[in-house]
Amino acid sequence: MTLARNVYKALEDIVGPENISDDPAVLDSYRYSLAHTAIHIGPYYDTFTPRGEAVLLPGSTEEVQAIVKLCNKYKIKFKASSTFWSAQGYPSGENTIQLDMRRMDRILEIDEKNMFAVIEPGVIGATLQAEAMKLGLNTHLPGSGCSCSILAGATSYFGSGPSNLYGGWHYDNLLALEWVMPTGEILRTGSLGAGCGWFCGEGPGPSMKGVARGFLGAKGAMGVFTKCAIKLFAWPGPQTLPVEGTIPAYRVSLPDNFKAYTVAFPSWRAWADAAHMIWDAGIGYLAHRQFNMFGRDLKFAMIKILTDPTKTLGDLEELLEDPEVQKVTQESMRDFQIVLAGMTRRDMAWQEKVLDEILRRTGGWKVEAMNEPEIHDWALLYLIRLGHKNLNLVYAGGYDGCFGFLGAPDYGTTYVEEAAEFKREWEKRGAIVEAGGDCMMGPIGGQGGGGTCLWENFTCFDPHDKDSVEGTLEFFDACTELGLKRGWGVGMEKWNAAARGPDGRTPPKEERDRIHLAAPQPSVFRYQHRVKEALNPNDLGDAYYETLED
């Protein structure tokens, strides 16, 4: 309890006594284990993010603004988070109060005709999707899954996911936004600032939305986003998803204008060719290399378990001995999933025909075992709803990603086997799950309409086992070393190294500077520094907004 009483009282006056706490037990529940699923920062055994000075649950933009102004007055850092996905949503130093945005969870409007929704930070993907579907619309769900805040992904992090292809990633979908800036002033971008509604985030003139986020967002280090408008897209399905089945084998049977295929190819070149042809033709509602996250050797056995409520992980080894499972595993080595959704019957027929033609031209095939009704309907629900994120952790309770080739398909496909083989060798050492080396997953279309892919190689480990955690960290260090040697650069296993060190706290400035100076354009971080000086003069965020002094 280090906040001065008068400060605590002032904060309490803003949000009310029921929405603030500095009880150590409560504060510790707002810390994050870096040994757990740390999303590209750890794993570091027995390390937690620093304890906040207090946690507040603001209920309105006005309350957020008042809190931020008070933070400026008393020079207290603040970190807002909506659904707390990963360590990035937590403080990385002392003298920080935490804003838990969950009370601001209203869908303020869905403009059916103009296809956008206005939401608050606490609105999760599942809620928005369910409401949108009632109106024949859908929302893109970032890879973090449907239980995460849509606003957080769109404004503050990445916003990429399986439905980038047709739905656009949330960089594209972010329209006007309301931003309590680090000084406490409120910026409303685009048409909103002009009093003309939420439909446009750009302008007038040069777009100040470009200050709010670039390729990535500021990860909670530059003020608080309190509302935003998100572009939606057509949902040519029922108003509610008719979900059936028993946990974990939930599935959905949709009309014939929906199909979820797993397609596979004889070579990586053919895989890349198919991706380009799909983008050129403009087919597909969603495309993702999804189930390979279970590993090239294990994925079909895992799908058999996950689609059969009578099976458990204990059946895995037996299933792996099944010749039929082995056959499917072999034929789906170079695969991805694609969902077709026809806006009309004719549209669906044409898309089906085009997909078949692409497979013919590339020598690819549909993995027929994935078309079994139970499996098909499970996969369809998985991909549309993205509600199975718990399965990221299914093997041992922890996972993290490494490598993460980002670029055109030719880039990832050139190196996938080398990176997979590298991991396969490390898997033999016992610290990480032996899954076949290639556990690479990511969107077929990193942005609307395609063009790029992302190859995140899932690495599963036991966060409660010191040897497993430390072995995984050793593996990640080796990945970085290989990436630098091969010219791939530092992989996603170190994406946050500039912002948080092994002790869970901001690394020393010298270390951050070293990383930023090694970037292809250090000036990017210098400009970010100047923007921080201009808009966050009291430096009340953390190092997740990456800067380099002149």
Place this chain on the structure above:
Amino acid sequence: MEEKRAQLVDIVGEAGVIDHPDVGESFSLDHELIPPLKPCFLVRPQNVDQVQKIVLWANETQTPLVPMSSGAPHFRGDTAPTAPEAVIVDLSGMRRILKINRRHRLALIEPGVTYTQLQPALQEEGLRIIMPLLPRANKSVIASLLEREPVMSPRYQWNLLEPLRSLEIVWGNGDKLWSGGGVFRGEREEEWRMGLVPLVGPGPGQLDFYKFVSAAQGSMGIVTWASVKCEVFPECRKLFLVPAEKLEDLIDFTYQLLRFRFGDELFIVNNACLAYILGTEPAEIVALKDTLPAWVVVVSITGGHIFPEERVAAQEDDIRDIAQRFGLKLMPAVPGCRGSDLLNLLLQPSSEPYWKLRYKGGSQEIFFLTTLDKTPSFVATMHTTANEQRYPVPDIGVYLQPVHQGVGCHCEFILPFDRQNRAEMDRTRELFREASFRLFRQGAFFSRPYGIWAHMVYNADAQTTMVTRKIKDIFDPNHVMNPGKLCF
């Protein structure tokens, strides 16, 4: 002044410096409200190094720079200096198409590259770029995209800046930066094979650098190349027209097409606008206005490279069904306009004279962003105001272009006037001013605030103005880039 001239000659050579340049006639009536100033010199850099040297020189000498990539006539006043002793930086000589790559559907172009130049080159590679409605033949592709000129095919517009991707930017402080994926410039063929190419627009990092030069009217920096995303050149395409007597009758139908992302080029025009597009001389335009339907949805259907005919046939049937549901007809021609003829026109830049000038020799534009459902009320306001200002309502061209996959709509009024007729010019100017204010008060979002619109929009949004100025101070601390524009 002679010293300045000599310094510029040192940078771009004797042939690259023009004294007291005539930068072409401007058609903006705004100029009588905000008078432009005569520039001292026009310089023609040939590469990014020269551009950088010019900008650094401008910082040293406190000389205003006005970037310009397109040829005359200039319509909106953004290339007309509003500060004394300015130097025009004419980028039209940087007109190399650096790369066209079919696999990545990407082209790298310099700022002087025009649609007239780019489109045939793309077609040779089986590609095309989505175009604005009949750009001037000498219109720079990069300038058009930077100014967020709406494109005719909203379905490909994943964001408002599409199809613009990575840029090379020389900021007002003289720094060079590659935005988006521009650090992968694809200088080696190997990089193109590996997919290390400038495919990405946003970033890099946590700022969105290309948004700071977007719609900036040259006030932040100078773009020296850009990558632009292309589409497959369709092996089969058809254009249809859906007529109606009232604009309101077309709105829900258009929304349905946008919802399904049916149609490629997709927009709404009134009879006057369509007449200006189709007609070649005033008498023909008058006749066309009387013949054409009051309002028309223009929708093209394209088939790419796999089963193109079947794609077009399926979508034609679907759109016909949708039209029928709304009591409308999908037609290959309407009185005064055949779809195939219009398609041929739309696939090219405007022939000369520029289409907005054909009727009366002069034309004033009013355009802004809104949503499609609100456009009828803006049209009504425009007509009321025109009546009050004794401007002939039948002459008002209306062009409604859905943008960003239908989330927003560019609403444009075209007001032809006779430049030889002083009274008509005065009436048009007064209409322009009065209608601009009324539309603004009604909720029109002047997202690209040229001329007098800048005062309206920035005065109404203090926080945006403050942040925009802070960003300007970072990238152009000495305010050498096109001073006097926007809120600077």
